[in-house]
Amino acid sequence: MQSITIQEIHLHPVALPLVEKLKTSASSESFKSAIIVELITSDGVIGWGECPTKMAPSYAYETMGTALHVLAQFLIPALIGKTITSATEIPGLLDEVRGHPMARFSVEAAAWDAIAKTNTMRLADLFAAHLPAGHSSKGYATVGVSIGIQESIEKTLEIITKRVDQGYGRVKLKIEPGWDVDLAQGVRKVYPDISLMLDANSAYSLNDADYLRQMDAFNLLMLEQPLGYNDIYEHGKLQPQLQTPICLDESIHSANDVRLAIEIGACKIINLKPARVGGYTESLEIYKFCAENDVPLWIGGLLETGVGRAANLAFASLPGVTLPCDISATDRYYNPDLTEPSFKLGEISRIAVPDATGIGIEVQRDRLVNAVSLWEAEKPY
Numbered sequence: 001m002q003s004i005t006i007q008e009i010h011l012h013p014v015a016l017p018l019v020e021k022l023k024t025s026a027s028s029e030s031f032k033s034a035i036i037v038e039l040i041t042s043d044g045v046i047g048w049g050e051c052p053t054k055m056a057p058s059y060a061y062e063t064m065g066t067a068l069h070v071l072a073q074f075l076i077p078a079l080i081g082k083t084i085t086s087a088t089e090i091p092g093l094l095d096e097v098r099g100h101p102m103a104r105f106s107v108e109a110a111a112w113d114a115i116a117k118t119n120t121m122r123l124a125d126l127f128a129a130h131l132p133a134g135h136s137s138k139g140y141a142t143v144g145v146s147i148g149i150q151e152s153i154e155k156t157l158e159i160i161t162k163r164v165d166q167g168y169g170r171v172k173l174k175i176e177p178g179w180d181v182d183l184a185q186g187v188r189k190v191y192p193d194i195s196l197m198l199d200a201n202s203a204y205s206l207n208d209a210d211y212l213r214q215m216d217a218f219n220l221l222m223l224e225q226p227l228g229y230n231d232i233y234e235h236g237k238l239q240p241q242l243q244t245p246i247c248l249d250e251s252i253h254s255a256n257d258v259r260l261a262i263e264i265g266a267c268k269i270i271n272l273k274p275a276r277v278g279g280y281t282e283s284l285e286i287y288k289f290c291a292e293n294d295v296p297l298w299i300g301g302l303l304e305t306g307v308g309r310a311a312n313l314a315f316a317s318l319p320g321v322t323l324p325c326d327i328s329a330t331d332r333y334y335n336p337d338l339t340e341p342s343f344k345l346g347e348i349s350r351i352a353v354p355d356a357t358g359i360g361i362e363v364q365r366d367r368l369v370n371a372v373s374l375w376e377a378e379k380p381y
């Protein structure tokens with residue numbers, strides 16, 4: 001493997017209008033914010049990464065403000081001038097910074113892309129090279145679509161129909177107290193057989209166990225993160241009371257969190273967001289644990305632009321990712337996106353991994369400049 005020397009890293013804070021807002025029990029935003037990370041090697045190869053931070057500490061504690069600060073003051077200075085042969089060396093170079101997983105993830109992702117491009121490989125194949133034999137990329141990811149909280153069940157059904165007609169094979173609905181059992185019942189009446197799951201984004205407490213047990217009537221693929229956003233213990237008390245498998249999202253920050261959650265029976269399924277666990281190095285550890293222990297695994301989404309989505313798509317194409325992922329086609333999110341070509345939904349709810357090296361798509365400089373201008377105009381601080 002040919003090494004890279006990290007010469008420059010540039011940060012592009014961006015704002016992009018969303019095609020469709022995503023209201024959850026925890027947040028609602030009219031546009032998407034992110035920091036696009038551009039890493040340039042001494043050979044002139046450019047690697048791209050995305051820090052998918054929101055403006056407010058709602059999904060995670062990191063914000064655009066904290067990420068820009070930690071990247072510029074601590075993470076980038078620790079990497080400039082360093083020569084690495086594998087992006088798995090990045091966490092060690094950043095180990096003086098505690099926390100801030102999304103910021104750390106973004107520079108690591110840019111290094112993964114740069115190393116893949118330097119070695120004329122697709123990122124998906126570079127990931128597979130860090131796994132045991134038999135884990136080559138499938139060349140596509142199986143995906144689903146996530147639908148935010150709507151004003152009525154009728155409106156939700158309208159959107160589900162549109163997405164099912166587009167070819168999405170799995171539907172995820174965001175729920176909150178009062179927008180849950182009736183919603184699932186209403187959807188099941190019209191769609192008794194679609195692959196359906198619910199995401200609570202931490203809207204319930206353990207006292208709601210009896211209430212949540214009603215969900216067992218709806219043949220759900222899973223119930224995602226019903227309890228506290230940092231909790232594993234109480235999910236361990238809830239899961240035995242439900243037939244519906246619990247999936248943990250917000251609570252999982254590391255491979256150790258996954259080991260703990262599975263060992264105490266807090267969940268049966270893992271939603272892996274590589275940005276939430278600090279990088280693809282940690283994500284590969286989680287992948288290996290889930291593969292060895294037959295734990296169903298899927299890749300979640302943070303409304304990433306094409307930059308972040310392309311890298312997650314590469315990871316989601318690995319065979320140990322066994323359930324549909326929250327990686328939808330470009331037209332679900334942005335028009336236009338920052339990148340080309342756009343991701344299209346193919347047959348049987350799949351999105352293909354591009355053939356080109358690295359993340360396989362190109363950042364469009366004019367759109368990046370526009371998105372930075374929009375951030376400058378919209379930023380609340």
Ligand code: MG
Pocket residue numbers: 199201224225249250271300
């Ligand atoms: Mg979730």
